[in-house]
Amino acid sequence: GVNTMNQLPVSTSSRSQTHIFRRALPYVILLLLPLLIFAPVTLGRNTLLPADALYTSEPFRSAALPGIERPHNPLLADLVLENYPWQRFIVESVRAGNLPLWDPFLFAGHPFFANGQHSALYPLSLVFHLFPLPRAYGIFIALQLGLAGIWMYLLGRTLGARRLGAFLAGITFQFSGFLVVSVVHPMIVAAASWLPLLLALTELTIQRRSFLKQGQSMLPWAILGAVALGLQLLAGHAEITYFTLLVLAAFAAWRLCYTALTTPRAQWRAEVLSPAAGLLLMVALGLGLGAVQYIPLYEVVRTSFRQGAVTLEQVLSWAYPKRRILTFLVPNFFGNPTHTTLRDLFTGQLLHATVNAQREHIGAFDWGIKNYVEGGAYLGLLPLLLALLAVFKSARRREGEKARRRKSENLKCWLLRPYTPFFTALALFSLGCIFGTPLYAIVYALPLLSQSHSPFRWVFPLTVAVAALVALGTNVVTEKREGEEARERKSEKAKRQEDENTQHATRNTQYISRLLLFDTAPNTVSILAALAIWGGLLLLGGLWASRLAFDRIEPFVERVFWSLAQAPSAFPDARAFYSYEFPWIQRAALLLIASGIVLRVSRCPIYLPRRLGRRPVWELLAIIVLLVDLAGFGHGFNPQVEPSLLETTPPVVEFLRQDTGLWRFSTFDPHGHKIFNANTGMYFDFQDARGYDSLFTAQYARYMSWIEPQGELPYNRIAPFTQFSSLDSPLTDLLNVKYIVTDVEIPLPKYREVYRDDALRVYENLTVTPRAFSLPQSATLVVPDVEAVGAAIQQYDPRFYAIVEESPEGWGQPLIPEAAEPQAQAVVAYEGNQVVVEARVTEDSWLILGDAYFPGWKAFARPRGDSEDAETEVAIARIAGNFRGVQLAPGDWTVRFKYSPDSVKFGAFFSFLAGMVLLFLAIVWTWRRIYREKEERSTVQRVAKNSLAPILLTLFNRAVDFAFAALMLRILGPANAGDYYYAITIFGWFEILTNFGLDAYLTREVARHRDRGNRYLFNTTAVRLGLSVIGIPLLAGFIALRQNLIAAPASEQVIVAILLLYAGLVPGSISKGLTSFFYAYEKAEYPAAVSTVSTLLKVTLGALALLAGWGIVGLAGVSIAVSLATLGVLGVSAQRLFFRPQWEPD
Structure with missing residues (x-):
């Protein structure tokens, strides 16, 4: 026997701590893993901002210190041309106590907050206010990629993957090519990171999985999903949001159909319809939370220069070329903008990117038709193998089944898996869109996406799909291994019997198994492992054979080099081309071999030491190989720059700062030297007539096109002036353009040179129009529309005429x-x-x-x-x-x-309202979980239920009403708001008349005589209706007296509002009677909850009425609808809880 007296007891708390540590460890590691790439720009002194990109043009180039010649990655310049000026403007505005609603520095002023891509309201953007901006960017990206890994880990676990599979999926997603190369667009990284979490919460909502050990729950997961969607919206990238909603809708539809097909019809209400309603609620409230950003954005989009669709043929021309498929295996096959040197494979010399084979200047070895950011689709080789395992996992055979299933049966079984078919279809569809196949016509037909110029953006759903399949594929490997371990544990007799059954097959496959499958039984995992290893060895052998025989194959390499599009534009000769490709193909071969070894070792009973948890060694190998692959790919692409480069103040800036008045500047740049490159004037708070942003008004683009054609609109820019006639234009004067910065002479009499250095000149416009000026009414020219303005300015100088459109x-x-x-x-x-x-x-x-x-x-x-x-x-x-x-x-x-845009006010209110609805739903769910109705209740319970709960909900309602009142006052203005409050006051008199004393009477009498409840309810309701009828002539008489004798006549809208409010008096009065009835039965929580629902409905419909421009009449009409809805809910609740009201006159 066992001497239990000598065994040391294991502390329960110690076990609990160990369990918590094991569960928390993957989250902590995933949060910290991005430091493998971004430690120098988070923990070190460098910045992620490509400040060196500023020094490619004047005025920064001439102010550069020695050694700053070429930026590390010129492809990422947008980070300092767009995002950094945006964040600088936000931070300075907030510090000054202003909301950054309007940007006065670009495009002669334009909406700033509404554009959204600055992520001003995104919670993680708080780091830009807590840290210096150069440091904040690295912290933001590292945290966001950490969250991306965690959200994918949660999705993997939700899909049923084990910790290892979910962990590998998290690494795959957070280090994917799509996210790592998108760092130049922080809003894309932020917005894309949330899709895995949203998919997980969608699945949890459909499963109605237990929440906080409270049994099956749907509502909490829907609430969390709404919050996650709201945060995704606040990240500020509309296109990524659109793709997120598309994938979310497709996944929800797939899972609901799957549930409906695998669930008895009798359970559809609970298993299908209820989760579907929860998902609709999740999306509606999530969109509501993001309304503060997207309602203003919609206003800007409607007036944007990007209005108008492009053709499907144009869109498909922006897709990946077919040859780009190679980058899924060799990410740098077509070069990299950061690769400025290569090692000559034949001489060992270091070659710099200086000139190409056509004797043209080059700065890097980069020959992709798509630029590297748009073409960043690398996912790693091991993830591709694991994803294939998930897809081709054989369907389990029924017990005792000997014959192989027919293909149709296998396909049916495959389709009946809950997740794999969806993510496989998503991956294939995404590939079809990325490479511009006819599948993209489906996307093109969707609303708004005809304006999208980026089929390559479908790399995002592809990345999510592959990462999810990695989690499921890792499960396949683990299950295969456990199946073999179970077989090893069988009795010798059982194993002998199995060996006899498979003896013939073993003789036939033994040789193949030992030679080709590395001495393992053939199955999906071992076959794929062998294919990877042999494929990698063949590729590696062929590569080195080509090197050894290069002299003989050099003519062939030469022909290939000159036949490949853009290769001669990136390399000086075929040998340099070969020297560049050799190490990258060799890297792919080695990683393919390593990935195959991981899968092969998974079949071996090799374990880590006991102190390391005695886990199978292949699990550690998988993590190492994946990190080496993906972190190696991402390392070095993004900048690590000295932050002091952002602080340079060129001499021309010092000169311009001497003029402290209001003025704008522009540049005259006929040779395309990018003088004062886009948005860099914002670094010094200069107002620029140009600008660079994905959204600006068609109005301004049209105005600038009247000065000269705008050739840079496809690149989201207002171009510098390139023609002397533009400088002479009166429209330029009207823009208040006082200074022109250029590197050439301007021989125009209206311009005077006021500054000159070795690189630049500054000319003052002597005929510039003041920022604010007046013209007499006699100078007014009215034209029918804005197009006519363009014709009018050809005849009338707009400096001397006020040209208006109405x-x-x-x-x-x-x-x-x-x-x-x-x-x-x-x-x-x-x-x-x-x-x-x-x-x-x-x-x-x-x-x-x-x-x-x-x-x-x-x-x-x-x-x-x-x-x-x-x-x-x-x-x-x-x-x-x-x-x-x-x-x-x-x-x-x-x-x-x-x-003070109404769009921002409405957006803020709807976001507030959505938040309050979420809070109310959380309160209701919590109340229903913690409160249980009992026959015998203590006094404290009764007080809590009938007093405390209604009081708290009343305070909740007042907060909502207060927010709506603020919105109403802003929209209606003081005069109209005063009219509405006057109408409410008059209505209040008659409401008192119809309810006077009846509420207290009904509550008291029904509490005493519950058996007579129906009689009391019916008779008090009859009295209320009678008083309402009596009030009609009283109201008419009051209005007549008020309009003719008492005071100045009220407006028509006030009279109509009073009448509409009075029409809602009848259902409202009956509702008050039903409320008293609930109080008599000590069920005050019901009318309190209904009152909150009515308040939320009232302010929602009221805000929509204001948005539609219906004014106080619309608000009064809303009161009727809300009163009827309240009466309906209270009536149904009373019937279910008490009895069906009947005709019972006293």
């Missing part, structure tokens, strides 16, 4: 406009969202501000010297197709321009 209300247009000299007006305050101008005009005039017109700008005028309380709102007109103008009567005025 006749100013109340102003008579002169028959013949008269030219007038613009009179400068003083801009006394200038911030991003607000501009204050002091103007003096002696006749009816236009005050014109030389900043871009856009919906959301409001103007308020007051006599100079008065407080803001004396302001009145004045209409803003679009002047000359681009600028803001307001009409002023003679006098001294202070005009305040304020950017």
